[in-house]
Amino acid sequence: MTGLHTPAAMPGFAAPFANPAGSPIRELFPYLSQPGMISLAGGYPSPSLFDAEGLAQAAAQAMAGDAQAxxxxxxxxxxxxxxALAALMGARGIQASAEQMMVTTGSQQAFDLLVRALIEPGDTVLVEVPAYPATLQALRLAQARIVPVPMDEHGLQTDALAYLLHRLPATQRPKLLYTVPNFSNPRGTLLSAQRREALVQLACTHGFWVVEDDPYGELRFDAPESNAAAMPPTLRALGDRLAADGMNPVVYLSSLSKTVAPALRIGWMLADSSLLRRCAIAKQTVDLCTSPLAQMVAARYLASDRYPATVQRARIEYQRRMLALVQGIATQLDGHVQCAAPAGGMFVWATFAQSIDPQALFDAAVSQQVLYVPGTAFYPDNAQLNTMRLSFAAPEVPQIEQAVRRLAAAVTLSMR
Incomplete structure (x- = not known):
């Protein structure tokens, strides 16, 4: 027969997507469909704290105009x-004008735009570890050279960073450093004021951008004493003060996902104008613009003065849930699992005994119908570590108490 031929093979995938790894947290989703599963895994805000009434009013106002939204x-x-966001920055101690802000589709998009604008294959990027997995995922796909910077209970270790910068050859000079200084994901640490100033000074001296990701900063818990210490200054504010040439090396990212509602997908970036312009061009090729309807709803909500009360309710409730988790671990896991109470945010970072096999513990936890994120997800080398991230934000206190009991049973089953 004529006209027949062997079909040509389809072109291959781009190198970063030839064999890509998905988000380690998203990979846990199939477990969530199991009946009765209690999840301490995802960093989701509590649905019971969403101000649905206020958002409905804001949505109605957004649609009541000339349909420009x-x-x-x-x-x-x-x-x-x-x-409105520039005013919110002012409440956080950051001087910002509307022209210095760019609205993004969640703060994760803001980081992706920065990577697009700054990072070429092989470029060095410094990342505090343990790190937010989506950050590692974005950098891997960009084929960056990820260099970890260790953390302790006070956040990123600036002494270790200074030593690392001194040892890096000129050909591996970093372009940026990523950090979550306020109640970090996953460790829940608060970077000390002294280290914040040291970090910004290092960025000015060595010439790299600092990405200050701040989705949790407003979720600070009240200390037992009435005179709780004030929050340390933001890195962005320190950059305004310390940058000798007027070029602030700090790029500030935040969002309304943890305080208002994730579904709005409203994040923002505050950065130097030259960098902001390039990120805007990158965004034009991604989604043209963040949903104007969602933006208008967010603007109307912030103008309603309901935002401070919403945040305060979240702070009180998350502290209550955090204490239920931390105290439950201390009393029911018999020293096999240890953790420290964070001063804010949504996460507890726990370490378990070397006598417990990490994979055996995870499998036992799933069998006991409790889910967490294994610590290996937060490191660029995927090392097997005796750590886990537990989120107390979404489940109610009775669920947290039940989850701790299930975790205790899983620990017993997984002892070597």
Missing amino acids: LQYGATEGLPVLRT
């Missing part, structure tokens, strides 16, 4: 929201 918008974001 249904049109395309500026890539940098709606002026009304950028102005």
Whole structure:
């Protein structure tokens, strides 16, 4: 027969996607469908704390105008929201104008845009470890050279960073460093004021960008004493003060996902104008603009003055849930699992005894219907470690108490 031929093979995938690894946290989703499973895994805000009434009012106001919220918008974001976010920055001690802000589809997109604008294959990026897995995933896909910087109970170790920078050859000069200084994900640490200043000084001296990711900073718990210490200054504010040439090396990222609602997908970036412009061009090729409807809802909500009360409710409730988890671990796991109470945020970082096999513990926990994220997910080398991240934000206190009992049973089953 004529006209027949062997079909050609389809082209291969781009190198970063030839054999890509998915998000280690998202890979846990199939377990969530199991009946009766209690999840301490995902860093999800509690649905019971969403201000649905306030958001419904804001949505109605957004739709009550001339339908402009249904049109395309500026890539940098709606002026009304950028102005509101600049005011929110002022409440956090950061001087910012609307022109210095760019609205993004969640703060994760903001980081992705930075990677697109700055990182070429082989470039060195410094990352505090343990680190947020989506950060590691984005950097791997960009084929960056990821160099870990260790943390302790006070956050990123700036002494170790200084030593590392001194030893790196000129050809491996870092382009940026990623950190979550306020109640880090996954460790829950609060970077000390002294280390914050040291970090910004190092960035100014060695010439690299610092990405200050701050989704949890407003979720600080009240100390037992009434005179709780004030939050240390943001890295961005320190950059304004310490940068001798006026070029602030700190890029500030945040979002409304943890304080208002993740479904809004409203994040933002505050950065030097030259960097912001390039990120805006990168965003044009990704989604043109963040949903103007979602932006208008967020702007109306922030203008309603309901935001401070919403955040305060979350702080009180998350502290209550955190204490239930930490105290439950201390009393029911018989020293086999240890953790420290964080001063804010959504996470507890726990270490378990070397006599417990990490994979055996995870398998036993699933069999006992309790889910957590193994510590290996938060390191670039995927090392097997006797650590875990536990999130207390989404489950109610009775669920947390039940989860601790199930975790205790899993520990017993997994002892070597």
